[in-house]
Amino acid sequence: MKQIAISQKAELSLVNEAGSLPPIKDLFEESWNLFKKSLLNLFLLTIFSIAVYFGVIILLGVVFLLFGWITGLFNSLGTSGMNGLFNNGPISILVAILLGLLFIGFSIIFGSAIQIGTILIVGKPEETYKLGQVMRRSFGLVVGYLLAYMIESFFLIGGLFLFIFPVFYITFLLAFVSYEVVLNNQKAYEAIKRSAFMVRARFGDIFFRMFILILLYIIVEVFIPGIIQKIEPRTGFLLGILSFLTNSLVGWFSLCYSVCLYYQVRKSVVVDEKNSIRTIWIITILGWVIGIFFFLVGAILLVKSIQSGLMKYPSKYPPSGNYFNNPYNNNGFFNQITIPTPKGVETL
Numbered sequence: 001m002k003q004i005a006i007s008q009k010a011e012l013s014l015v016n017e018a019g020s021l022p023p024i025k026d027l028f029e030e031s032w033n034l035f036k037k038s039l040l041n042l043f044l045l046t047i048f049s050i051a052v053y054f055g056v057i058i059l060l061g062v063v064f065l066l067f068g069w070i071t072g073l074f075n076s077l078g079t080s081g082m083n084g085l086f087n088n089g090p091i092s093i094l095v096a097i098l099l100g101l102l103f104i105g106f107s108i109i110f111g112s113a114i115q116i117g118t119i120l121i122v123g124k125p126e127e128t129y130k131l132g133q134v135m136r137r138s139f140g141l142v143v144g145y146l147l148a149y150m151i152e153s154f155f156l157i158g159g160l161f162l163f164i165f166p167v168f169y170i171t172f173l174l175a176f177v178s179y180e181v182v183l184n185n186q187k188a189y190e191a192i193k194r195s196a197f198m199v200r201a202r203f204g205d206i207f208f209r210m211f212i213l214i215l216l217y218i219i220v221e222v223f224i225p226g227i228i229q230k231i232e233p234r235t236g237f238l239l240g241i242l243s244f245l246t247n248s249l250v251g252w253f254s255l256c257y258s259v260c261l262y263y264q265v266r267k268s269v270v271v272d273e274k275n276s277i278r279t280i281w282i283i284t285i286l287g288w289v290i291g292i293f294f295f296l297v298g299a300i301l302l303v304k305s306i307q308s309g310l311m312k313y314p315s316k317y318p319p320s321g322n323y324f325n326n327p328y329n330n331n332g333f334f335n336q337i338t339i340p341t342p343k344g345v346e347t348l
Contacts, residue, residue, distance in 0.1 A: 021205045021264050024212065031257040034122060041121045042252050044131055049114045056106055060099050067095055112145050113138040116182050118252075122259045123183040144181050148188035152177060155192075158284030161291035166283045172207070173199045173280065179262045197275040198265050206265065213257055220250055 021027075116138040120127075127133075152174050159166035173196040180191035199206055225243055 021202060021209075021261075021268055024209055027209060027257065027260055027264065030260045031253065034125070034256040034260060035253045037125050038122050038256065039252065041125075041131070041134070042118060045114065045117050045121065045134065046248070048131060049110070052110065053107075056103065060103055064096070064099055108146070109139075109142055112142050112149075115178075116141050116145055118255060119178060119182045119259070122252075122256050123179065123263075141182055144188050144191075145178065148177050148181050148191055151188055151192060155280055155284045158287035158291070161287035161294075162283060166287065170280055170283065172210075173277075175199060175206070175210075175258075176262050176265070179259060183259075183262075184266070193275055193277055194271050196277045196280065197271050198269050201269045202265050206261065209261055213254060217250060217254065221247060 113135060117134045120134055120137055155170050155174070156167055159170045174192060176195040176198060177191045180186040180194050181188065184191075184194075186194060221243070225239055228239055
């Protein structure tokens with residue numbers, strides 16, 4: 001019996017390929033239970049992120065105010081306007097740019113950690129019930145998460161140059177990448193390969209379930225508020241507040257729904273470790289080639305258009321003393337421009 005039996009892995013793979021996902025009713029039940037279990041921690045994480053963002057903005061503002069007070073920047077601005085910013089030296093501009101870059105960098109890292117935290121809270125509620133534990137684990141996964149995001153962006157931008165369908169196709173195949181990185185401890189490129197394999201294996205089931213989720217989202221967030229607004233136009237302000245709350249709740253439920261769907265798919269599919277994403281690479285490379293080609297053509301046409309306009313400029317505006325003093329050299333480009341002074345007006 002053992003000699004004629006196929007390996008356990010191959011047998012499981014064949015069974016999974018012939019089977020299907022659990023009924024969608026089970027998916028909604030699991031999602032709802034997970035939503036109720038994770039709601040409080042998701043709310044606390046959101047409040048924490050808002051508080052941290054405000055704190056960082058205030059801190060950077062205080063640093064800039066102290067810098068302006070120490071260097072006398074604000075006195076220069078009060079007397080000379082915006083010219084005082086430049087008269088104070090390049091250091092004031094450099095400090096402002098540095099603070100802006102620090103905030104952007106912080107937003108990328110901290111924002112990624114918050115997104116990872118929401119996935120951990122939903123995907124592993126039994127392990128991440130404390131906010132501090134969630135954030136510690138989240139920061140440890142930021143590098144892999146951002147690397148996966150950059151690779152995804154590279155693929156999606158390439159698909160964008162081939163119009164709408166390739167972008168939707170690649171986005172759909174990469175639906176589980178972040179879950180593979182955060183919940184399954186996969187490296188960025190392996191997470192992309194595994195996500196594409198799982199989605200292809202259950203393409204129809206996943207598409208139908210995601211379509212139902214999107215349809216429910218449109219009904220709750222678009223149709224119902226629109227009907228209420230038409231019935232009672234005076235509810236605009238209250239409806240706006242209610243829409244903000246429902247948008248957060250629906251977003252959290254959608255995350256629970258997606259994570260439950262991911263677990264169902266992962267249990268029903270044995271991923272071939274040697275699988276490839278050749279199709280995605282072909283679409284991406286072709287898209288980037290087309291995009292770079294159109295960019296270069298557009299740049300060349302723009303430069304020629306500018307040069308043509310400059311060459312035609314003397315015929316439209318003769319270089320006499322009334323307009324310019326020797327504005328063009330022999331090649332037809334600007335050499336020196338002197339703005340004429342109207343009669344009766346003294347120069348400074």
